Amino acid sequence: MTELNFTAVIPLSLYIHLPWCLQKCPYCDFNSHASGDALPFDHYVDALLLDLEWELPRVWGRPVRSIFIGGGTPSLFPAEEIERLLSGIRARLPFGPEPEVTLEANPGAVEQERFAGYRQAGVNRLSIGVQSFDDGRLEAIGRIHDGEDAATAVEMARGAGFENINLDLMFGLPQQSRAEAMGDLQQAVALGVEHLSWYQLTMEPNTPFGHQPPPLPDDEELWEMQLEGQQLLQEEGLEQYEISAYAREQSECRHNLNYWRFGDYLGIGAGAHSKITMAADGAIIRSSRQKSPQRYMDGAGSERLLSERHTVPAHDLPLEFMMNRLRINEPFTVRQFEERTGCSWNRVESTVEKGCREGLLLRTGEQVVATDHGREFLNDLLALFMNIKQDGE
Incomplete structure:
Protein backbone atom coordinates (compact mmCIF):
# COMPACT_ATOMS: atom_id res chain seq x y z
CA MET A 1 0.00 0.00 0.00
CA ASN A 258 -12.13 25.16 5.93
CA TYR A 259 -14.37 22.09 6.25
CA TRP A 260 -15.30 22.19 2.57
CA ARG A 261 -11.69 22.72 1.49
CA PHE A 262 -10.81 19.54 3.40
CA GLY A 263 -8.95 21.35 6.13
CA ASP A 264 -8.43 19.97 9.62
CA TYR A 265 -10.68 20.58 12.59
CA LEU A 266 -10.43 19.69 16.23
CA GLY A 267 -13.83 19.13 17.84
CA ILE A 268 -14.25 19.37 21.61
CA GLY A 269 -17.46 18.96 23.56
CA ALA A 270 -20.11 16.25 23.85
CA GLY A 271 -20.60 14.52 20.50
CA ALA A 272 -18.03 16.68 18.67
CA HIS A 273 -16.12 15.24 15.70
CA SER A 274 -12.49 15.83 14.65
CA LYS A 275 -10.38 15.35 11.54
CA ILE A 276 -6.65 15.74 12.16
CA THR A 277 -3.81 15.17 9.69
CA MET A 278 -0.82 13.49 11.34
CA ALA A 279 1.78 14.33 8.71
CA ALA A 280 4.67 12.54 10.43
CA ASP A 281 2.61 9.34 10.58
CA GLY A 282 1.26 9.68 7.03
CA ALA A 283 -2.32 9.40 8.28
CA ILE A 284 -5.60 11.28 8.72
CA ILE A 285 -7.37 10.53 12.00
CA ARG A 286 -11.09 10.96 12.64
CA SER A 287 -12.58 10.81 16.12
CA SER A 288 -15.79 11.60 18.00
CA ARG A 289 -16.64 12.38 21.63
CA GLN A 290 -19.19 10.79 23.95
CA LYS A 291 -22.65 12.18 23.13
CA SER A 292 -23.89 12.15 26.71
CA PRO A 293 -22.86 15.45 28.37
CA GLN A 294 -22.41 13.70 31.72
CA ARG A 295 -20.27 10.88 30.28
CA TYR A 296 -18.27 13.46 28.37
CA MET A 297 -17.59 15.52 31.50
CA ASP A 298 -16.75 12.38 33.50
CA GLY A 299 -14.18 11.35 30.88
CA ALA A 300 -12.63 14.77 30.25
CA GLY A 301 -8.85 14.73 30.14
CA SER A 302 -8.63 11.04 29.26
CA GLU A 303 -9.38 8.65 26.43
CA ARG A 304 -12.70 7.86 28.13
CA LEU A 305 -14.19 11.00 26.54
CA LEU A 306 -13.89 9.36 23.10
CA SER A 307 -16.65 7.29 21.57
CA GLU A 308 -14.57 6.40 18.49
CA ARG A 309 -11.22 7.07 16.83
CA HIS A 310 -9.91 5.62 13.56
CA THR A 311 -7.43 6.16 10.75
CA VAL A 312 -9.18 7.04 7.47
CA PRO A 313 -8.38 4.33 4.90
CA ALA A 314 -6.34 5.76 2.04
CA HIS A 315 -8.83 4.51 -0.56
CA ASP A 316 -11.59 6.60 1.09
CA LEU A 317 -9.72 9.89 0.87
CA PRO A 318 -10.47 10.85 -2.77
CA LEU A 319 -14.22 10.48 -2.13
CA GLU A 320 -14.00 12.32 1.21
CA PHE A 321 -12.13 15.18 -0.44
CA MET A 322 -14.65 15.43 -3.30
CA MET A 323 -17.67 15.19 -0.97
CA ASN A 324 -16.48 18.36 0.72
CA ARG A 325 -14.69 20.23 -2.06
CA LEU A 326 -17.34 19.94 -4.74
CA ARG A 327 -19.95 21.58 -2.50
CA ILE A 328 -18.42 25.01 -3.09
CA ASN A 329 -18.42 27.08 -6.26
CA GLU A 330 -14.66 27.39 -6.30
CA PRO A 331 -12.09 25.46 -8.34
CA PHE A 332 -9.50 23.30 -6.62
CA THR A 333 -6.06 22.57 -7.99
CA VAL A 334 -4.16 19.34 -8.49
CA ARG A 335 -1.71 20.54 -5.84
CA GLN A 336 -4.48 21.19 -3.31
CA PHE A 337 -5.83 17.67 -3.79
CA GLU A 338 -2.39 16.17 -3.19
CA GLU A 339 -1.62 18.41 -0.18
CA ARG A 340 -4.93 17.79 1.60
CA THR A 341 -5.23 14.03 0.97
CA GLY A 342 -1.58 12.96 0.79
CA CYS A 343 -2.53 11.01 -2.36
CA SER A 344 -1.06 11.23 -5.84
CA TRP A 345 -3.21 12.93 -8.49
CA ASN A 346 -2.86 9.94 -10.79
CA ARG A 347 -5.26 8.06 -8.49
CA VAL A 348 -8.16 10.28 -9.57
CA GLU A 349 -7.09 11.68 -12.93
CA SER A 350 -8.98 9.18 -15.07
CA THR A 351 -12.11 9.63 -12.91
CA VAL A 352 -11.90 13.41 -13.24
CA GLU A 353 -11.58 13.01 -17.02
CA LYS A 354 -14.72 10.84 -17.01
CA GLY A 355 -16.57 13.51 -15.02
CA CYS A 356 -15.50 16.09 -17.59
CA ARG A 357 -16.76 13.93 -20.47
CA GLU A 358 -20.12 13.60 -18.74
CA GLY A 359 -20.42 17.35 -18.23
CA LEU A 360 -20.23 17.09 -14.43
CA LEU A 361 -16.74 18.57 -14.04
CA LEU A 362 -14.69 21.19 -15.84
CA ARG A 363 -10.89 21.06 -15.88
CA THR A 364 -8.85 24.05 -17.03
CA GLY A 365 -5.14 23.39 -16.78
CA GLU A 366 -4.46 22.45 -13.16
CA GLN A 367 -7.89 23.62 -11.92
CA VAL A 368 -11.04 21.51 -11.50
CA VAL A 369 -14.55 22.64 -10.62
CA ALA A 370 -18.04 21.14 -10.68
CA THR A 371 -20.23 22.48 -13.48
CA ASP A 372 -23.73 23.78 -12.77
CA HIS A 373 -24.96 20.40 -14.02
CA GLY A 374 -22.53 18.64 -11.68
CA ARG A 375 -23.74 20.58 -8.64
CA GLU A 376 -27.35 19.89 -9.58
CA PHE A 377 -26.60 16.15 -9.76
CA LEU A 378 -23.92 16.06 -7.07
CA ASN A 379 -24.73 12.52 -5.94
CA ASP A 380 -24.14 11.22 -9.47
CA LEU A 381 -20.85 13.10 -9.60
CA LEU A 382 -19.67 11.76 -6.25
CA ALA A 383 -20.61 8.21 -7.26
CA LEU A 384 -17.77 8.33 -9.79
CA PHE A 385 -15.26 8.51 -6.92
CA MET A 386 -16.75 5.76 -4.75
CA ASN A 387 -14.65 2.84 -5.97
CA ILE A 388 -11.19 4.37 -6.27
CA LYS A 389 -8.61 2.10 -4.65
CA GLN A 390 -5.23 2.85 -3.16
CA ASP A 391 -2.24 1.92 -5.30
CA GLY A 392 -1.33 -1.70 -4.67
CA GLU A 393 -4.79 -2.76 -3.46
Whole structure:
Protein backbone atom coordinates (compact mmCIF):
# COMPACT_ATOMS: atom_id res chain seq x y z
CA MET A 1 0.00 0.00 0.00
CA THR A 2 1.35 3.43 -0.94
CA GLU A 3 2.15 5.67 2.04
CA LEU A 4 0.38 9.02 2.20
CA ASN A 5 2.67 11.99 1.67
CA PHE A 6 1.71 15.33 3.21
CA THR A 7 3.79 18.23 1.88
CA ALA A 8 2.06 21.21 3.53
CA VAL A 9 0.65 22.18 6.92
CA ILE A 10 -3.13 21.79 6.77
CA PRO A 11 -5.20 24.77 8.08
CA LEU A 12 -6.73 24.02 11.49
CA SER A 13 -10.10 25.09 12.91
CA LEU A 14 -11.64 24.47 16.33
CA TYR A 15 -15.25 23.38 16.84
CA ILE A 16 -16.80 23.56 20.33
CA HIS A 17 -20.11 21.84 21.04
CA LEU A 18 -22.41 23.16 23.79
CA PRO A 19 -25.18 20.55 23.76
CA TRP A 20 -28.12 22.12 25.62
CA CYS A 21 -31.32 23.77 24.27
CA LEU A 22 -34.39 25.12 26.02
CA GLN A 23 -36.33 22.40 24.19
CA LYS A 24 -35.65 19.91 21.41
CA CYS A 25 -37.12 20.78 18.00
CA PRO A 26 -39.03 17.91 16.31
CA TYR A 27 -36.88 18.04 13.14
CA CYS A 28 -33.48 18.19 14.88
CA ASP A 29 -31.07 15.25 14.82
CA PHE A 30 -28.10 17.14 16.30
CA ASN A 31 -26.65 16.08 19.65
CA SER A 32 -28.74 18.43 21.78
CA HIS A 33 -30.54 18.00 25.09
CA ALA A 34 -33.36 19.91 26.80
CA SER A 35 -31.70 22.03 29.44
CA GLY A 36 -34.02 21.69 32.43
CA ASP A 37 -33.69 24.05 35.38
CA ALA A 38 -29.92 24.34 35.75
CA LEU A 39 -26.88 23.74 33.59
CA PRO A 40 -23.35 22.87 34.78
CA PHE A 41 -21.77 25.84 32.98
CA ASP A 42 -18.52 25.95 34.96
CA HIS A 43 -18.08 22.16 35.08
CA TYR A 44 -18.64 21.88 31.33
CA VAL A 45 -16.15 24.65 30.46
CA ASP A 46 -13.61 22.94 32.75
CA ALA A 47 -14.20 19.72 30.80
CA LEU A 48 -13.75 21.48 27.45
CA LEU A 49 -10.37 22.87 28.52
CA LEU A 50 -9.27 19.47 29.82
CA ASP A 51 -10.34 17.96 26.50
CA LEU A 52 -8.28 20.54 24.62
CA GLU A 53 -5.22 19.91 26.78
CA TRP A 54 -5.50 16.18 26.17
CA GLU A 55 -5.53 16.77 22.38
CA LEU A 56 -2.68 19.31 22.32
CA PRO A 57 0.09 16.81 21.36
CA ARG A 58 -1.80 16.06 18.14
CA VAL A 59 -2.05 19.73 17.07
CA TRP A 60 0.95 21.25 18.84
CA GLY A 61 2.16 24.54 17.36
CA ARG A 62 -0.52 24.74 14.68
CA PRO A 63 -2.40 28.08 14.67
CA VAL A 64 -6.19 28.06 14.88
CA ARG A 65 -7.72 29.91 11.91
CA SER A 66 -11.34 29.88 13.14
CA ILE A 67 -13.48 28.86 16.09
CA PHE A 68 -17.13 27.84 15.89
CA ILE A 69 -19.19 27.48 19.08
CA GLY A 70 -22.23 25.43 18.10
CA GLY A 71 -24.97 23.44 19.71
CA GLY A 72 -27.55 23.09 21.05
CA THR A 73 -28.00 26.73 21.97
CA PRO A 74 -24.66 28.25 23.00
CA SER A 75 -26.37 31.55 23.84
CA LEU A 76 -27.73 29.83 26.96
CA PHE A 77 -24.20 30.10 28.37
CA PRO A 78 -23.34 33.25 30.34
CA ALA A 79 -20.90 35.60 28.64
CA GLU A 80 -18.49 35.11 31.56
CA GLU A 81 -18.17 31.40 30.79
CA ILE A 82 -17.67 32.05 27.07
CA GLU A 83 -14.92 34.52 27.98
CA ARG A 84 -13.29 31.98 30.31
CA LEU A 85 -13.47 29.37 27.57
CA LEU A 86 -11.92 31.58 24.88
CA SER A 87 -9.22 32.84 27.28
CA GLY A 88 -8.37 29.24 28.13
CA ILE A 89 -8.08 28.35 24.46
CA ARG A 90 -5.79 31.32 23.78
CA ALA A 91 -3.54 30.17 26.61
CA ARG A 92 -3.18 26.72 25.06
CA LEU A 93 -3.20 27.22 21.28
CA PRO A 94 -1.72 29.88 19.00
CA PHE A 95 -4.23 31.88 16.97
CA GLY A 96 -3.82 32.85 13.35
CA PRO A 97 -4.22 36.48 12.30
CA GLU A 98 -7.71 37.86 13.00
CA PRO A 99 -9.40 34.50 13.61
CA GLU A 100 -13.11 34.21 12.91
CA VAL A 101 -14.94 33.32 16.15
CA THR A 102 -18.59 32.34 15.64
CA LEU A 103 -21.24 31.65 18.27
CA GLU A 104 -24.68 30.23 17.52
CA ALA A 105 -27.65 31.98 19.14
CA ASN A 106 -31.38 31.33 19.39
CA PRO A 107 -33.69 34.36 19.17
CA GLY A 108 -35.64 32.94 22.11
CA ALA A 109 -32.58 32.82 24.36
CA VAL A 110 -30.74 36.14 23.96
CA GLU A 111 -30.55 39.54 25.58
CA GLN A 112 -28.69 42.76 24.76
CA GLU A 113 -26.29 42.58 27.71
CA ARG A 114 -25.33 38.99 26.95
CA PHE A 115 -24.61 39.82 23.27
CA ALA A 116 -22.35 42.65 24.41
CA GLY A 117 -20.57 40.24 26.74
CA TYR A 118 -19.97 37.75 23.93
CA ARG A 119 -18.52 40.52 21.77
CA GLN A 120 -16.21 41.62 24.56
CA ALA A 121 -15.12 38.01 25.12
CA GLY A 122 -13.82 37.82 21.55
CA VAL A 123 -16.78 36.48 19.56
CA ASN A 124 -16.82 38.42 16.27
CA ARG A 125 -19.50 36.55 14.29
CA LEU A 126 -23.00 35.49 15.30
CA SER A 127 -25.11 32.78 13.69
CA ILE A 128 -28.76 33.26 14.66
CA GLY A 129 -31.17 30.34 14.20
CA VAL A 130 -34.20 32.15 12.83
CA GLN A 131 -35.58 29.38 10.52
CA SER A 132 -38.59 31.56 9.59
CA PHE A 133 -40.19 34.93 10.33
CA ASP A 134 -43.70 33.51 10.02
CA ASP A 135 -45.25 32.79 13.42
CA GLY A 136 -47.43 30.00 12.08
CA ARG A 137 -44.54 28.22 10.43
CA LEU A 138 -42.37 28.64 13.54
CA GLU A 139 -45.05 27.06 15.69
CA ALA A 140 -45.38 24.18 13.21
CA ILE A 141 -41.68 23.30 13.58
CA GLY A 142 -41.60 23.68 17.36
CA ARG A 143 -39.52 26.86 17.68
CA ILE A 144 -39.74 28.83 20.92
CA HIS A 145 -39.48 32.30 19.34
CA ASP A 146 -41.66 34.34 16.99
CA GLY A 147 -40.85 36.50 13.98
CA GLU A 148 -40.54 39.67 16.05
CA ASP A 149 -38.01 37.97 18.36
CA ALA A 150 -35.92 37.10 15.31
CA ALA A 151 -35.77 40.66 14.02
CA THR A 152 -35.08 41.98 17.53
CA ALA A 153 -32.17 39.55 17.94
CA VAL A 154 -30.49 41.00 14.84
CA GLU A 155 -31.03 44.55 16.13
CA MET A 156 -29.55 43.61 19.51
CA ALA A 157 -26.55 42.02 17.83
CA ARG A 158 -25.91 45.18 15.83
CA GLY A 159 -26.27 47.23 19.01
CA ALA A 160 -23.65 45.04 20.69
CA GLY A 161 -21.17 45.76 17.89
CA PHE A 162 -21.47 42.68 15.67
CA GLU A 163 -20.66 43.47 12.04
CA ASN A 164 -20.76 39.88 10.77
CA ILE A 165 -24.10 38.09 11.23
CA ASN A 166 -25.48 34.90 9.71
CA LEU A 167 -29.13 33.88 9.77
CA ASP A 168 -30.20 30.26 9.48
CA LEU A 169 -33.39 29.98 7.42
CA MET A 170 -35.28 26.93 6.19
CA PHE A 171 -37.71 26.46 3.32
CA GLY A 172 -40.15 23.67 2.57
CA LEU A 173 -41.73 24.05 6.01
CA PRO A 174 -45.07 22.36 6.81
CA GLN A 175 -47.75 23.77 4.48
CA GLN A 176 -45.46 26.64 3.46
CA SER A 177 -46.28 28.40 0.19
CA ARG A 178 -43.69 29.72 -2.23
CA ALA A 179 -44.79 33.28 -1.41
CA GLU A 180 -44.22 32.63 2.30
CA ALA A 181 -40.74 31.21 1.65
CA MET A 182 -39.82 34.26 -0.43
CA GLY A 183 -41.24 36.50 2.29
CA ASP A 184 -38.80 34.98 4.77
CA LEU A 185 -35.89 35.71 2.44
CA GLN A 186 -37.07 39.27 1.83
CA GLN A 187 -37.25 39.93 5.56
CA ALA A 188 -33.77 38.49 6.06
CA VAL A 189 -32.38 40.65 3.27
CA ALA A 190 -34.10 43.73 4.70
CA LEU A 191 -32.23 43.21 7.97
CA GLY A 192 -28.96 43.66 6.05
CA VAL A 193 -27.17 40.57 7.35
CA GLU A 194 -23.87 39.55 5.77
CA HIS A 195 -24.57 35.83 5.43
CA LEU A 196 -27.51 33.45 5.01
CA SER A 197 -27.63 29.70 5.46
CA TRP A 198 -30.79 28.81 3.51
CA TYR A 199 -31.65 25.14 3.30
CA GLN A 200 -34.56 22.77 2.89
CA LEU A 201 -36.23 21.15 5.90
CA THR A 202 -35.52 17.42 5.78
CA MET A 203 -37.16 14.55 7.63
CA GLU A 204 -34.31 12.95 9.57
CA PRO A 205 -34.64 9.41 10.96
CA ASN A 206 -35.06 9.07 14.73
CA THR A 207 -36.75 12.46 15.10
CA PRO A 208 -40.45 13.12 15.79
CA PHE A 209 -40.84 14.53 12.26
CA GLY A 210 -39.04 11.48 10.88
CA HIS A 211 -41.55 9.18 12.59
CA GLN A 212 -44.61 11.29 11.80
CA PRO A 213 -43.87 13.66 8.90
CA PRO A 214 -46.01 16.80 8.74
CA PRO A 215 -47.64 17.85 5.43
CA LEU A 216 -44.85 19.36 3.29
CA PRO A 217 -44.73 21.07 -0.13
CA ASP A 218 -44.33 18.63 -3.02
CA ASP A 219 -41.06 18.17 -4.90
CA GLU A 220 -42.03 20.45 -7.78
CA GLU A 221 -42.96 23.27 -5.42
CA LEU A 222 -39.71 22.79 -3.48
CA TRP A 223 -37.70 23.04 -6.68
CA GLU A 224 -39.50 26.25 -7.66
CA MET A 225 -38.86 27.67 -4.18
CA GLN A 226 -35.18 26.93 -4.52
CA LEU A 227 -34.83 28.48 -7.97
CA GLU A 228 -36.81 31.59 -7.08
CA GLY A 229 -34.92 32.02 -3.82
CA GLN A 230 -31.53 31.68 -5.47
CA GLN A 231 -32.46 34.36 -7.98
CA LEU A 232 -33.80 36.68 -5.27
CA LEU A 233 -30.64 36.38 -3.18
CA GLN A 234 -28.35 36.93 -6.16
CA GLU A 235 -30.26 40.08 -7.10
CA GLU A 236 -29.81 41.31 -3.52
CA GLY A 237 -26.03 40.84 -3.58
CA LEU A 238 -25.84 37.55 -1.66
CA GLU A 239 -23.77 35.19 -3.79
CA GLN A 240 -24.23 31.44 -3.48
CA TYR A 241 -20.79 30.00 -2.73
CA GLU A 242 -21.94 26.62 -1.39
CA ILE A 243 -25.08 24.49 -1.77
CA SER A 244 -26.91 26.26 1.07
CA ALA A 245 -24.63 29.23 1.88
CA TYR A 246 -25.01 32.79 0.55
CA ALA A 247 -22.79 35.74 1.44
CA ARG A 248 -22.06 39.34 0.64
CA GLU A 249 -18.57 40.08 -0.68
CA GLN A 250 -15.80 38.98 1.72
CA SER A 251 -18.35 37.59 4.22
CA GLU A 252 -18.14 33.86 3.49
CA CYS A 253 -17.93 31.71 6.62
CA ARG A 254 -14.22 30.96 6.95
CA HIS A 255 -14.82 28.14 9.39
CA ASN A 256 -17.16 26.25 7.08
CA LEU A 257 -14.92 26.95 4.09
CA ASN A 258 -12.13 25.16 5.93
CA TYR A 259 -14.37 22.09 6.25
CA TRP A 260 -15.30 22.19 2.57
CA ARG A 261 -11.69 22.72 1.49
CA PHE A 262 -10.81 19.54 3.40
CA GLY A 263 -8.95 21.35 6.13
CA ASP A 264 -8.43 19.97 9.62
CA TYR A 265 -10.68 20.58 12.59
CA LEU A 266 -10.43 19.69 16.23
CA GLY A 267 -13.83 19.13 17.84
CA ILE A 268 -14.25 19.37 21.61
CA GLY A 269 -17.46 18.96 23.56
CA ALA A 270 -20.11 16.25 23.85
CA GLY A 271 -20.60 14.52 20.50
CA ALA A 272 -18.03 16.68 18.67
CA HIS A 273 -16.12 15.24 15.70
CA SER A 274 -12.49 15.83 14.65
CA LYS A 275 -10.38 15.35 11.54
CA ILE A 276 -6.65 15.74 12.16
CA THR A 277 -3.81 15.17 9.69
CA MET A 278 -0.82 13.49 11.34
CA ALA A 279 1.78 14.33 8.71
CA ALA A 280 4.67 12.54 10.43
CA ASP A 281 2.61 9.34 10.58
CA GLY A 282 1.26 9.68 7.03
CA ALA A 283 -2.32 9.40 8.28
CA ILE A 284 -5.60 11.28 8.72
CA ILE A 285 -7.37 10.53 12.00
CA ARG A 286 -11.09 10.96 12.64
CA SER A 287 -12.58 10.81 16.12
CA SER A 288 -15.79 11.60 18.00
CA ARG A 289 -16.64 12.38 21.63
CA GLN A 290 -19.19 10.79 23.95
CA LYS A 291 -22.65 12.18 23.13
CA SER A 292 -23.89 12.15 26.71
CA PRO A 293 -22.86 15.45 28.37
CA GLN A 294 -22.41 13.70 31.72
CA ARG A 295 -20.27 10.88 30.28
CA TYR A 296 -18.27 13.46 28.37
CA MET A 297 -17.59 15.52 31.50
CA ASP A 298 -16.75 12.38 33.50
CA GLY A 299 -14.18 11.35 30.88
CA ALA A 300 -12.63 14.77 30.25
CA GLY A 301 -8.85 14.73 30.14
CA SER A 302 -8.63 11.04 29.26
CA GLU A 303 -9.38 8.65 26.43
CA ARG A 304 -12.70 7.86 28.13
CA LEU A 305 -14.19 11.00 26.54
CA LEU A 306 -13.89 9.36 23.10
CA SER A 307 -16.65 7.29 21.57
CA GLU A 308 -14.57 6.40 18.49
CA ARG A 309 -11.22 7.07 16.83
CA HIS A 310 -9.91 5.62 13.56
CA THR A 311 -7.43 6.16 10.75
CA VAL A 312 -9.18 7.04 7.47
CA PRO A 313 -8.38 4.33 4.90
CA ALA A 314 -6.34 5.76 2.04
CA HIS A 315 -8.83 4.51 -0.56
CA ASP A 316 -11.59 6.60 1.09
CA LEU A 317 -9.72 9.89 0.87
CA PRO A 318 -10.47 10.85 -2.77
CA LEU A 319 -14.22 10.48 -2.13
CA GLU A 320 -14.00 12.32 1.21
CA PHE A 321 -12.13 15.18 -0.44
CA MET A 322 -14.65 15.43 -3.30
CA MET A 323 -17.67 15.19 -0.97
CA ASN A 324 -16.48 18.36 0.72
CA ARG A 325 -14.69 20.23 -2.06
CA LEU A 326 -17.34 19.94 -4.74
CA ARG A 327 -19.95 21.58 -2.50
CA ILE A 328 -18.42 25.01 -3.09
CA ASN A 329 -18.42 27.08 -6.26
CA GLU A 330 -14.66 27.39 -6.30
CA PRO A 331 -12.09 25.46 -8.34
CA PHE A 332 -9.50 23.30 -6.62
CA THR A 333 -6.06 22.57 -7.99
CA VAL A 334 -4.16 19.34 -8.49
CA ARG A 335 -1.71 20.54 -5.84
CA GLN A 336 -4.48 21.19 -3.31
CA PHE A 337 -5.83 17.67 -3.79
CA GLU A 338 -2.39 16.17 -3.19
CA GLU A 339 -1.62 18.41 -0.18
CA ARG A 340 -4.93 17.79 1.60
CA THR A 341 -5.23 14.03 0.97
CA GLY A 342 -1.58 12.96 0.79
CA CYS A 343 -2.53 11.01 -2.36
CA SER A 344 -1.06 11.23 -5.84
CA TRP A 345 -3.21 12.93 -8.49
CA ASN A 346 -2.86 9.94 -10.79
CA ARG A 347 -5.26 8.06 -8.49
CA VAL A 348 -8.16 10.28 -9.57
CA GLU A 349 -7.09 11.68 -12.93
CA SER A 350 -8.98 9.18 -15.07
CA THR A 351 -12.11 9.63 -12.91
CA VAL A 352 -11.90 13.41 -13.24
CA GLU A 353 -11.58 13.01 -17.02
CA LYS A 354 -14.72 10.84 -17.01
CA GLY A 355 -16.57 13.51 -15.02
CA CYS A 356 -15.50 16.09 -17.59
CA ARG A 357 -16.76 13.93 -20.47
CA GLU A 358 -20.12 13.60 -18.74
CA GLY A 359 -20.42 17.35 -18.23
CA LEU A 360 -20.23 17.09 -14.43
CA LEU A 361 -16.74 18.57 -14.04
CA LEU A 362 -14.69 21.19 -15.84
CA ARG A 363 -10.89 21.06 -15.88
CA THR A 364 -8.85 24.05 -17.03
CA GLY A 365 -5.14 23.39 -16.78
CA GLU A 366 -4.46 22.45 -13.16
CA GLN A 367 -7.89 23.62 -11.92
CA VAL A 368 -11.04 21.51 -11.50
CA VAL A 369 -14.55 22.64 -10.62
CA ALA A 370 -18.04 21.14 -10.68
CA THR A 371 -20.23 22.48 -13.48
CA ASP A 372 -23.73 23.78 -12.77
CA HIS A 373 -24.96 20.40 -14.02
CA GLY A 374 -22.53 18.64 -11.68
CA ARG A 375 -23.74 20.58 -8.64
CA GLU A 376 -27.35 19.89 -9.58
CA PHE A 377 -26.60 16.15 -9.76
CA LEU A 378 -23.92 16.06 -7.07
CA ASN A 379 -24.73 12.52 -5.94
CA ASP A 380 -24.14 11.22 -9.47
CA LEU A 381 -20.85 13.10 -9.60
CA LEU A 382 -19.67 11.76 -6.25
CA ALA A 383 -20.61 8.21 -7.26
CA LEU A 384 -17.77 8.33 -9.79
CA PHE A 385 -15.26 8.51 -6.92
CA MET A 386 -16.75 5.76 -4.75
CA ASN A 387 -14.65 2.84 -5.97
CA ILE A 388 -11.19 4.37 -6.27
CA LYS A 389 -8.61 2.10 -4.65
CA GLN A 390 -5.23 2.85 -3.16
CA ASP A 391 -2.24 1.92 -5.30
CA GLY A 392 -1.33 -1.70 -4.67
CA GLU A 393 -4.79 -2.76 -3.46
